Amino acid sequence: EERLVESGGGTVQPGGSLTLSCAVSGFTTSTYAIKWVRQAPGKGLERVATIDTGTEPSLKQYADGMKSRFFTSRDNAKNTVYLQLTALKTEDTAMYYCAINGKKPKGPGNQVTVSS
Numbered sequence: 491e492e493r494l495v496e497s498g499g500g501t502v503q504p505g506g507s508l509t510l511s512c513a514v515s516g517f518t519t520s521t522y523a524i525k526w527v528r529q530a531p532g533k534g535l536e537r538v539a540t541i542d543t544g545t546e547p548s549l550k551q552y553a554d555g556m557k558s559r560f561f562t563s564r565d566n567a568k569n570t571v572y573l574q575l576t577a578l579k580t581e582d583t584a585m586y587y588c589a590i591n592g593k594k595p596k597g598p599g600n601q602v603t604v605s606s
Contacts, residue, residue: 492516492596494524494588499600506578510600512571512588519543519564523591524571526562528584528602536584540591541571578604 498510512524526538539562542549550562561574571588583604587595 492590494590494595494597496586496588496597496600499586499602501603501605502578503606504578504580504604506604507574507576508578508602510573510575510586510588510602512573512597514569514571517590518566519569519571520566524562524564524588525591526573526586526588527595528582528586529599530581530584533584535587535595538586539573575602578602580604580606 493515495513496510498508500508502508520543523540523542525540527535528538529535537553538556539560540551541562541564548564552560559577564571585599585601587597587599589595
């Protein structure tokens with residue numbers, strides 16, 4: 491069974507940083523492209539970033555407005571994908587999920603709250 495579990499969220503002040511981790515099991519991170527999506531209160535899912543298969547530097551894509559602030563990477567030896575969030579804004583407050591690209595998120599997600 492394919493499983494993805496997010497961790498590393500929390501509460502930070504505007505301008506702060508967090509790094510989210512996505513630990514996968516049931517497959518390897520070199521098998522599928524992985525996407526990060528988020529859902530803010532009262533809103534739909536929004537794609538944040540996608541990282542392709544292969545060793546670093548893998549092809550990465552970011553949503554508009556996030557390319558200079560968010561960075562995704564993978565560690566195939568640890569079967570883990572990361573999303574580094576920097577220069578956080580209050581509007582980045584959301585539940586963040588990782589998922590196999592093309593599939594819906596199945597993990598519990600991880601809350602990121604940006605508040606002063």
